[in-house]
Amino acid sequence: MSNDETDVAFDGPSRSQRRRDATAIFKLAESLVTLTDAQLERVPLDDDLLVEVRRTRAIHQPIARKRETQYLAKLMRRLEPEEIDAIRLVLEIDRQQSYRETAQLHQLEALRDRLIAEGDSALEEVILEHPDADRQQLRNLIRQANLEAKKQKPPKASRELFRTLRDMLGQTG
Template sequence: MRGIDEDSGEFRGPSRSQQRREALDVLELGRKLSELTDAQLERLPVPESLLPHIRETRRITSHIAHKRQLAFLAKQMRREEDEVLDAIRDALDESGDAARREVAAMHRAEAWRDRLLDEGDTALGAFIDAHPTADRQQLRQLVRNALDERKRNKPPRAYRELFRAIRELVVDAQEG
């Protein structure tokens, strides 16, 4: 029986209202997960056992059936450890640590790209020193192509490729 233990005076467990609030929080988390794309889901620490349920929830479009599937997803999620759900919430939270690290890596990559385009080989040498696994020849070619695109007022294809290559190296260095 719930309530207060007569011998010790302590609560025996969470109240029914608290249990309901926690269940609704998990349901809301499940709704957020089902609205994400596959690429966004891959970046989150979602257990493999939940991925088929998330995809099935996304696939169903009928209102009542979707609601029922979402409730089933929440039930499956409540079976997971609290730490797993907290890690997913933190990764989803834009003010969370994972989002901050990702934004910081993106800003570093942008700064390196601009520096490479402005300073040329001196910046490339500094970048290679900071990231020894980088392919000097590929980066030099991308910088050359990006500068050529800028000069000819062409679409910034190489400019974006340069950013992707730099971001990949920056993220690898951050994780390593």
């Protein structure tokens, strides 16, 4: 063996690296397929890819959907790295926003439960923080929620209290 045969020039990424890259793109394609229409509009995709994402979403049979997702991933591998990074960035921002919204909803649920459990003492704290809140409406809803719980009825007033708190605090969800 001569010295020239042992010095192999770099031919690009290894087969393992190419496989890892392809798997990452496939996972990205799977993520795109699970998005809602509103979320999909925020993702920077050209028209061909957008049509393919929608076509893939329309398939419900698991094997056929996987095959179509693989085709979508194949099309995505033709994109420039910057385009793929932009797609990943938008998906990450959506994911973080979803986490924040979920956390806000949990806080609202905790506040509602606290109002129902503690009554007027908790209500006073809410009124101090939000003086424009309708005290009478909140007190009414708390009382109705407690009655529904005692009678084991559906929590209609509890849901209405949640919606009222959400509107009062200016949160959507």
